[in-house]
Amino acid sequence: MQPITTAYGVIEATGRQELYASGALLSCRPGVACALETPLGKLIPQHTTDDLRKKEVQPVVFHESGRLKSLPLETQTIVSTPAGDIPAEMLTFHPDGSLSRVFPLNGKLSGYWGQDDEAGLAAPLTLLTPVGVLTAMVIGVGFHPSGAMRSLTLWPGHTVSIPTPAGVIETRMGVAFLPNGTIRSVEPARFTPVETPAGEIAAFDPDAVGVNGDTNSLVFHRDGSVARIATILTRLTVAAPDGRTALFTPKERESLCGDTEREMVPMVVEFTPEAVTVRVDPDTPATRIPRAGHAFFSAPWLPRLANPFGQLRCSI
Template sequence: MKSISTQYGPLTPQHTSDDLRQREILPVEYYPSGAIKSIPLEKQTIIETPVGTIPSELVSFHENGVINRIFPLNGKLSGYWSQEDEFELAESITIPTPIGRITAKLLSISFHENSAIRSFTLWPGETVSTPTAKGPIATRIGVSFTPEGVISSLEPANPISVQTVAGEITAFDPDAIGVNGDYNSLGFNTNEEVIRVTTTLTKLTAIHPDGRTSIFTPEYRESWCGDTEEEVVPMMVRFLDDSVKVQTNPDLPAVTIPRKGAAFFTEPYLPQLAQPFGQLKCSV
C-alpha cells in the first residue's frame, strides 16, 4: 500500500484487518478540495505533533493540512472486542497543555488550525486536576482551550460550587458523554468567568424588572431502569452579556431573561427531597 504524504511525514493507510480489533478496512477521506481529511493507519505510528510524539492509529486533518484530531487507538468495539479490552491496550501519555503537563490515558487530542491544542479527551475513569481561576477542579472527559491557550471548558468529575453572575451554582452533569472534550458542561470566557454551567443540584430564581418571579429547577424524566423510576434531567444555564438563558428540558428552547433590571438568586436543590418517592437509582 502506497504511503500518503503529509506535513508530518508519510503515513500508510490501513489496508488489512483482523478478527478482533479491526474487523473492517476503513477508508481514507478527502475534502472536496482534494486535501486529506482523515487517514486510518495500518499500524500504530509515532507522529510528531505540536505537543510532542504521539502514537496514532487514526489521524484527521484540517483542510490546511494541520492535524485536527489524533487517536492513539482506533479499535472497533463489538461483541468480540470491548471498551475494557481497548482500555487495557491504552498507555498513559504525557503532553504539555496550557494548564501544564498532564499524564493520562487519552482517547484523542485535537488542535486548532493554528496548531494550538484545542482539547484533550480522557478515557472513561481517567481524571486530571485542572487549575482554574476558581481553584483546581477534578476533571473527567476532557478540557478545551481557545486558539490563544485559555481554558474554554471542562467537565467536572464531581459536583463543585462555582460563582456565576446569578450566584453560586453546583456544577455537574451526570449525563455528560465522553465522545470528545471539545465542548464541556462548564464553560468560561477569556477572563475565566463562568458563561455556561450544567447542574442538577441548584435552584435558580429570577425576579424580572416588572416584579414577576420565575423559578427554575431541574426537571424529571422516566428512568431507563424501569417504568416506575424517575431521574433528574440536568439544567443548563448560560450567561450572555445582556441575558441569562435557562434550559430545563433539552427538547425545548431555553427561557431568556434580560439581565438589565433583573435580580437572580440561587440555592441548593436536592432532587431526592423534592421527589422523595422517585429515588435516583440509575444516575446521579
C-alpha cells in the same frame, strides 16, 4: 487494484473509490502497503484486517482540495505534535492540511471487541498542554489549525485536575481550549461549586456524553466568566423589576433503569452580558431573562435528599 496518484504518493486501491461531484477523490481503500509522504512524515495507511479489532480496511479520506482529511494507519506509529510525540492509529487533518486530531487507538467496537477491550490497550500519555504538562488516559487529542491544542478526550472512568477560571476542577470526559490557550470548557467529574453572575451553582451534568472533549457542560467566556453551566443541585430565583419572582429548578424524569425509578434532568443556565437563559427541560424552549433590572439568586436544590441513590444513573 487501481493505482491512484495523490499529493502524498501513489495508493494501490482496492474496491470502489468515492468521488466528489467535481470528480475529485473523496476516499479509497489501500490494498497493499504504500508509504505516503505527509506533513508528519512517511506514514503507511491501513491495508490489512484482523479478526477482532479491525475487521475491515478503513478508507483514506481526502478534502476536495486533495489534502488529507483522515488517515487510518496500519500500525500504531509515533507522530510528532506540538503537544509532544503521540502514538497514533488514526489521524485527521484540517482543510488547510494542518493536523486536526490524533487517536492513539482506532479499533472497531463490536460484539466481539468492546470498549473495555480497547481501553485495555491504552496507556497514559504525558502531554504539553496550555495548562502545563498533564499525564492522562487519552482517547484523542485535538489541535487548532495554528497547532495550539484544541481539546483532550479522556477515557471513561479517568479524570485529570484542570486549573480553570473557576478554580482547579477534577475533570472527566474532556477539556477544551481556545486558540490562545485559555480554557474553553471542562466536564466536571463531580458536583463542583462555581461562582456565576447568578450566584454559586453546583456544576455537574449526569447526561454528559464524552464523544469528544471539544464540547463540555461547563463553558467559559474569553474573560474567564461562566458562559454555560449544567446543574441538578441548584435552583435559581429571578426577581423582576415589578417585584414578581420566578423559580427555576431541575426537573425529574422516568429513569431508564425501570418504570418506578426517577432521575434528575440537568438544568442548563447560560450567561451573556445582556441576558441569562435557563433551560429546565431539553424538550421545551429556554427562558431568556434580561440582566438589566432583574436580580438573580441561587440556592441548593435537594428534593431527593431523603433518597439520594435515586439520582444515580443505571449502566446501559
